[in-house]
Each structure stands twice: as C-alpha cells, then as structure tokens.
Amino acid sequence: MKPYFGLARYDGNEPLFNLVEMSIISTLAGEPFHLHAEGLRGTGKTTIMRASRELLPKIKRIAGCIYNCDPKAPICPIHRNMSPEEIAALGTEEIDMPFLEISHSAKVGTVAGSIDLAKITNADNPQAALLPGIIPQAHRGIIFVDEINRLADTSPEITDILLDVMGNKPGRLQIEEAGLPTVEITVQVSVWAASNPDEDPGPLEEVRRQLSDRFDMVVFMGRPTSEDMIVKMLEGSDRAKRVYLDPKAYEAKNEEFRKQIVEMAHSYRNTELPDFLRNFIARIYIKHNLESIRAIEAIQQGAVLYSTLKKHKQIMINDVIEMLPLALKHRVEGDTLLKIMHGLESRTSRDSILNIKDRRSAKPVKEREEAIFDGGARRLKDIGRQEIIATEKALNPKDA
Numbered sequence: 001m002k003p004y005f006g007l008a009r010y011d012g013n014e015p016l017f018n019l020v021e022m023s024i025i026s027t028l029a030g031e032p033f034h035l036h037a038e039g040l041r042g043t044g045k046t047t048i049m050r051a052s053r054e055l056l057p058k059i060k061r062i063a064g065c066i067y068n069c070d071p072k073a074p075i076c077p078i079h080r081n082m083s084p085e086e087i088a089a090l091g092t093e094e095i096d097m098p099f100l101e102i103s104h105s106a107k108v109g110t111v112a113g114s115i116d117l118a119k120i121t122n123a124d125n126p127q128a129a130l131l132p133g134i135i136p137q138a139h140r141g142i143i144f145v146d147e148i149n150r151l152a153d154t155s156p157e158i159t160d161i162l163l164d165v166m167g168n169k170p171g172r173l174q175i176e177e178a179g180l181p182t183v184e185i186t187v188q189v190s191v192w193a194a195s196n197p198d199e200d201p202g203p204l205e206e207v208r209r210q211l212s213d214r215f216d217m218v219v220f221m222g223r224p225t226s227e228d229m230i231v232k233m234l235e236g237s238d239r240a241k242r243v244y245l246d247p248k249a250y251e252a253k254n255e256e257f258r259k260q261i262v263e264m265a266h267s268y269r270n271t272e273l274p275d276f277l278r279n280f281i282a283r284i285y286i287k288h289n290l291e292s293i294r295a296i297e298a299i300q301q302g303a304v305l306y307s308t309l310k311k312h313k314q315i316m317i318n319d320v321i322e323m324l325p326l327a328l329k330h331r332v333e334g335d336t337l338l339k340i341m342h343g344l345e346s347r348t349s350r351d352s353i354l355n356i357k358d359r360r361s362a363k364p365v366k367e368r369e370e371a372i373f374d375g376g377a378r379r380l381k382d383i384g385r386q387e388i389i390a391t392e393k394a395l396n397p398k399d400a
C-alpha cells in the first residue's frame, strides 16, 4: 500500500484529503465526523481513506479495556459504574486510535456484540459476558464501510445499527442477545464510507435516504482531468516506489503530522464559530428551506474543523462556503445547491451585508462552478478564437 503522503493530490481529490484529516482531528477531540466518498472506480477514494491509518494518533484507555474506555469517561458495562478511585487503580495504556472495517458478510453479532462463550460459564455479571463487536471496539476511533449503498440494500439490520450509532454525537448502541439483558452503551465513532453511485443499487440517498442524511459530508471524487496532473501522478508513483525502500522518510512525516493532529484537536475543542457566521448559516437554512438540521450542524462543525486544519487565525466566511456543497450535495436537489452557490457569488461580488472586500472570497465558488462543467465541455473563454470560428463554420457550413 502506498504511503498517505505519497499519494498524488489534485483538485478532484483534495477535498477528501481535507475531510479525512478533519475527521481524525474531530474524532480525537471526542466529536464524531461522518464522511461518505462517492466516485467511480479507480478514483482512489478507498485508497486515501485506508492509507490515512498511518496518521492516526494514540489514545489513552483504561488498561485492558476492549471498549477503549476513556479513564475520565468510562462507558463499558464493566467500568461505567466504577468510582474514579477504582478506575485509577486499574491503570492506563496507550493504543493506536482504532480503525476497523465492516465487511458485507458481517453479521449483527460481529458488528454490535455477542455472548462471550468463554466467559459466560463463570460470569456472575451477565453484562460483562458480552463480547463487544466491531463498533464498540472502534469507540473513539473510525469505522470504515466500503460500498455502503450495497450494504444499505442488503443488510437492513446493520443499517439500523449504523443509524443509531450515527443518530447523535456520541451515538448509542444496543447489544442484544437472547437470554441476556439488553445492554446499551454510548459510542463515539466516526463512520467513513465509500460508494460508486453509478453501480448497483445506485446512490445511497436513493437506497436509504435516512442513512445518507447521517453523513455530515459527502464528497464526490473526480478523476484528474488535465494532462499535467496525470504526468504529476506518474512522477509521484515513480518516486514513491523508490521511497518505498526508505519507509523512515514517510514515518517521520506521519509522526510530525500526528503531533499536529493532537494540537489541532486541542485547538478545535476550544474554538467556536463566530456569531455572524452562525447567522449566515441560519439565513441560508431559512431562505432555501433546507429541512435538515443535521446539514447545518455539519456546516458549522465542518467550518471550524476546516479552519483548524488550514491553521486560519480566525474562522472566515470562506471556511463556511467551502463546506456548503459537501454538506448539502446529498441533502438538497441539485438546482437548490446551484441557487445557493450562485446567490453567494452575487452577494460576495456586491460586497453587501457581510462586507467582503477580499476578492479571494469568491474564489471557491468560482472553482466549484468550473467543476460543474465536466463531461468534456469547455467554457468559451478557454477556447481560442480561431477554434470558435472553425466550430461555427462546422455548424453553419452555408456561411463559409
């Protein structure tokens, strides 16, 4: 597998790199941030998500707790009722932030939890005799689901579990086993998913709208479109092959970034969205009848995370605008999103209410507009004069 920092970045995949890093920061800060990457095969969405495991920082848990109980906030059936003194007596240990995958063949018992057959014979506390599944074991970490649209189509029970886990922050999980009392625990996991909306059974929002809405951000992964970019990618993979021989070079980079993540998580915890930006989001919500409260919560969380990741001195309106398409693409009709983005552009160019004088403010909107012109279409300004005349001649051969 290619190292994370050895992967080529280009316009079409940059947002996913950002979101992945933002989600790790948020997860470490104790607030899940759910991502869904959509795109055709070969756009590298799962590669980026899986490669980011290298960046995951350490977390501290109660020694030996497979639910990853935070010593300051224990959640598992064994530790949640203990006094701070009893917890302190157990000691702590550091582990890598968990990153676990739910596969399509997974059963409810594997995902949520099941009876621990080894312990059940001598357990005086039946709750303690549960074997936590993938989700509780990923507490304070990340769960990855590839082809989430297919999972939603074929495994309604697992989909229901995800709906619960992603319903609130933190989420909740019920572990049910015949003959044992139902155990409910809170879990903090960020769910990352990938899918190809062009493949069976289609886009997630059409398969299971509710689950689609649970994702804070959805990013559509484009293919690199310029020759330059492909050339750069080829160069990158050449060089990466050589650096493979020296993984230390990448490990130093990862280590440096892990340190930064810890700092950024700390700063994220202490940063609030300024009131005027909150009003700005509220205005968009009312004006365009957005309906989904999750959408605007995601915009708020995303803007703070984005600003933290980009080390902006203060959160700017651009940080909010950058998040709008990511938080809204799966929640509103395409023309509503266009209307919102166009509205922002005309507002920013008029320097109105929000008093934006910086020309750069309008840039992200412009860039996104460009991105809409895909499928080989070019804007008039990018076509040479001779070519336009030639095209017109081809269309109207009589005038020639």
Ligand SMILES: [Zn+2]
Pocket (backbone or CB within 6 Å): 062, 065, 066, 067, 068, 069, 074, 075, 076, 077, 078, 079, 080
């Ligand atoms: Zn525990």
